[in-house]
Amino acid sequence: xxxxxxxxxxxxxxxxxxxxxxxxxxxxxxxxxxxxxxxxxxxxxxxxxxxxxxxxxxxxxxxxxxxxxxxxxxxxxxxxxxxxxxxxxxxxxxxxxxxxxxxxxxxxxxxxxxxxxxxxxxxxxxxxxxxxxxxxxxxxxxxxxxxxxxxxxxxxxxxxxxxxxxxxxxxxxxxxxxxxxxxxxxxxxxxxxxxxxxxxxxxxxxxxxxxxxxxxxxxxxxxxxxxxxxxxxxxxxxxxxxxx
Amino acid sequence: xxxxxxxxxxxxxxxxxxxxxxxxxxxxxxxxxxxxxxxxxxxxxxxxxxxxxxxxxxxxxxxxxxxxxxxxxxxxxxxxxxxxxxxxxxxxxxxxxxxxxxxxxxxxxxxxxxxxxxxxxxxxxxxxxxxxxxxxxxxxxxxxxxxxxxxxxxxxxxxxxxxxxxxxxxxxxxxxxxxxxxxxxxxxxxxxxxxxxxxxxxxxxxxxxxxxxxxxxxxxxxxxxxxxxxxxxxxxxxxxxxxxxxxxxxxxxxxxxxxxxxxxxxxxxxxxxxxxxxxxxxxxxxxxxxxxxxxxxxxxxxxxxxxxxxxxxxxxxxxxxxxxxxxxxxxxxxxxxxxxxxxxxxxxxxxxxxxxxxxxxxxxxxxxxxxxxxxxxxxxxxxxxxxxxxxxxxxxxxxxxxxxxxxxxxxxxxxxxxxxxxxxxxxxxxxxxxxxxxxxxxxxxxxxxxxxxxxxxxxxxxxxxxxxxxxxxxxxxxxxxxxx
Numbered sequence: 001x002x003x004x005x006x007x008x009x010x011x012x013x014x015x016x017x018x019x020x021x022x023x024x025x026x027x028x029x030x031x032x033x034x035x036x037x038x039x040x041x042x043x044x045x046x047x048x049x050x051x052x053x054x055x056x057x058x059x060x061x062x063x064x065x066x067x068x069x070x071x072x073x074x075x076x077x078x079x080x081x082x083x084x085x086x087x088x089x090x091x092x093x094x095x096x097x098x099x100x101x102x103x104x105x106x107x108x109x110x111x112x113x114x115x116x117x118x119x120x121x122x123x124x125x126x127x128x129x130x131x132x133x134x135x136x137x138x139x140x141x142x143x144x145x146x147x148x149x150x151x152x153x154x155x156x157x158x159x160x161x162x163x164x165x166x167x168x169x170x171x172x173x174x175x176x177x178x179x180x181x182x183x184x185x186x187x188x189x190x191x192x193x194x195x196x197x198x199x200x201x202x203x204x205x206x207x208x209x210x211x212x213x214x215x216x217x218x219x220x221x222x223x224x225x226x227x228x229x230x231x232x233x234x235x236x237x238x239x240x241x242x243x244x
Numbered sequence: 245x246x247x248x249x250x251x252x253x254x255x256x257x258x259x260x261x262x263x264x265x266x267x268x269x270x271x272x273x274x275x276x277x278x279x280x281x282x283x284x285x286x287x288x289x290x291x292x293x294x295x296x297x298x299x300x301x302x303x304x305x306x307x308x309x310x311x312x313x314x315x316x317x318x319x320x321x322x323x324x325x326x327x328x329x330x331x332x333x334x335x336x337x338x339x340x341x342x343x344x345x346x347x348x349x350x351x352x353x354x355x356x357x358x359x360x361x362x363x364x365x366x367x368x369x370x371x372x373x374x375x376x377x378x379x380x381x382x383x384x385x386x387x388x389x390x391x392x393x394x395x396x397x398x399x400x401x402x403x404x405x406x407x408x409x410x411x412x413x414x415x416x417x418x419x420x421x422x423x424x425x426x427x428x429x430x431x432x433x434x435x436x437x438x439x440x441x442x443x444x445x446x447x448x449x450x451x452x453x454x455x456x457x458x459x460x461x462x463x464x465x466x467x468x469x470x471x472x473x474x475x476x477x478x479x480x481x482x483x484x485x486x487x488x489x490x491x492x493x494x495x496x497x498x499x500x501x502x503x504x505x506x507x508x509x510x511x512x513x514x515x516x517x518x519x520x521x522x523x524x525x526x527x528x529x530x531x532x533x534x535x536x537x538x539x540x541x542x543x544x545x546x547x548x549x550x551x552x553x554x555x556x557x558x559x560x561x562x563x564x565x566x567x568x569x570x571x572x573x574x575x576x577x578x579x580x581x582x583x584x585x586x587x588x589x590x591x592x593x594x595x596x597x598x599x600x601x602x603x604x605x606x607x608x609x610x611x612x613x614x615x616x617x618x619x620x621x622x623x624x625x626x627x628x629x630x631x632x633x634x635x636x637x638x639x640x641x642x643x644x645x646x647x648x649x650x651x652x653x654x655x656x657x658x659x660x661x662x663x664x665x666x667x668x669x670x671x672x673x674x675x676x677x678x679x680x681x682x683x684x685x686x687x688x689x690x691x692x693x694x695x696x697x698x699x700x701x702x703x704x705x706x707x708x709x710x711x712x713x714x715x716x717x718x719x720x721x722x723x724x725x726x727x728x
Binding site: 105 | 630726
């Protein structure tokens with residue numbers, strides 16, 4: 001479904017050029033749930049953002065369903081409708097109600113009529129237990145509730161794949177669970193997911209594959225049982241021993 | 245927004261329409277009409293009373309034209325333009341308390357004098373100055389552009405000359421100790437001294453005399469002869485004295501009590517109407533300028549924050565940057581003059597319309613900065629969220645970023661509106677009767693600055709306070725989404 005070839009990304013800074021992604025090549029098949037872990041500064045988020053074009057790679061190619069989306073002529077706006085993204089900071093639109101947050105894009109892009117969009121929003125909100133908040137504003141919600149709405153907002157576009165960029169990192173600990181359970185539901189429904197996370201329990205329980213990134217490279221690509229118990233990579237073992 | 249645009253267009257159309265009607269009225273020439281030019285800013289000789297131009301000179305001119313068996317058409321233009329108007333034969337004669345000088349005599353002809361004005365010196369009551377010679381080196385207040393001004397400038401080389409737009413303000417400063425003497429025509433001087441008889445006095449004798457004459461285009465000998473004949477008759481029959489008497493008596497009736505001043509400045513001769521009309525003009529200019537400013541400001545702000553890098557955007561960016569730096573780098577008055585006299589000078593557009601455009605252009609630059617700051621204050625995550633859902637950059641701006649930016653900018657936009665309202669007070673510089681100018685006109689008629697100044701200040705203050713109050717209501721509604 002997603003095919004990444006020799007992806008490189010570097011930033012210019014006062015200390016010279018920094019290579020954030022250094023030659024990443026990997027594949028994501030339909031239905032896979034991939035956890036991306038690793039120390040901060042490893043390039044996990046940048047990698048994720050390259051997949052929907054929020055970052056422009058310096059070189060390399062990304063294919064989505066066989067279409068090269070790193071080509072200059074590619075209409076990213078069409079591609080992005082099929083790739084949902086959930087951010088660490090939720091990024092709900094504060095001037096709109098929850099209902100409007102969810103229906104804004106489908107109606108603006110004329111993908112759905114107002115009534116249809118509304119129906120979808122309500123059924124999705126019901127699924128995450130937030131139907132009673134439909135006409136509240138984001139400021140009236142807790143962090144966990146906001147993130148659940150953000151997931152619903154992305155889901156309302158009926159995406160083929162969902163990208164999660166540290167979805168629980170900005171949450172108070174007692175709210176992490178409610179967001180993870182929504183994500184687990186999504187995984188059980190067969191959604192293709194890429195999740196940058198520090199939640200090792202999620203990586204262990206839900207992921208079908210775990211990518212370990214460090215210094216812009218994928219240094220381990222493994223199934224969770226193997227990675228968490230008897231990884232043959234010393235660096236991975238060291239990292240896990242620190243956080244577990 | 246559509247309604248706004250419609251009402252803007254309506255106002256524009258209306259102003260244009262008035263313009264056309266006005267011009268046609270002037271053009272409707274009658275053979276027997278005589279055009280008389282004056283500069284109605286020098287009471288009691290010529291000044292505006294409401295919409296009428298009145299004064300000693302005007303009555304004399306009316307008498308002369310009447311004797312000639314013609315109808316009078318009075319043209320009010322700036323003092324500097326009078327000679328030009330005569331040269332171009334766009335008027336038949338000019339009467340504006342003008343006196344002879346060599347420079348002028350080369351291009352126009354002068355009648356016999358119809359009035360001898362004496363320049364008097366007003367002194368503080370306890371002043372020890374006794375003769376004109378002692379004035380050199382003192383701080384002297386004069387009426388800007390009058391012969392008193394040039395006389396003092398030429399003769400008292402060591403003095404600080406303070407130039408005022410009207411005599412009453414000069415005398416206020418004299419009373420407050422900022423001046424040592426005020427030099428002004430004897431007629432206004434007489435009234436000013438009467439109003440302030442506890443604090444000022446007249447210096448004995450006159451500083452110098454000057455003779456007021458009617459001015460005609462060079463070579464109009466026949467016209468000059470007829471004018472001189474009528475003037476001689478007016479002098480011998482006492483007609484001129486009668487007219488002068490009429491205009492100088494009126495003000496000496498009043499005394500200094502506050503009630504009396506309020507009556508004299510606001511109610512007498514319905515002077516408050518001038519303020520009401522000025523207020524309407526000020527509001528019209530402010531509101532239309534605000535709309536123009538918002539349109540310009542939002543457009544330039546959007547151009548400046550746009551990330552598109554094509555040739556058109558680069559070009560628009562250069563234009564926007566030039567516009568912003570020119571407008572923010574020069575004073576409003578200068579911009580008004582440049583637009584009124586140079587850019588739209590020959591367009592024949594109504595003054596008020598020109599003012600609306602000028603203030604709109606000026607305000608647009610500040611609105612642009614406000615909106616741009618508002619846009620930049622919206623978290624970049626908002627744009628990313630919009631884009632990641634599949635909106636293009638324009639949709640993201642219009643649906644997500646701009647509404648938040650506008651809300652963030654509301655308090656500053658409200659300030660800009662208030663600034664704009666106050667800034668329009670310079671419209672008087674191009675002869676618009678706005679609120680400030682209306683106050684000024686009353687001041688020049690009554691020689692009492694207190695009541696007109698305070699009235700105008702109170703009106704400005706009430707408007708700005710209501711705007712602040714309205715904005716706080718609006719903000720409260722907009723903040724609905726922030727309440728927890």
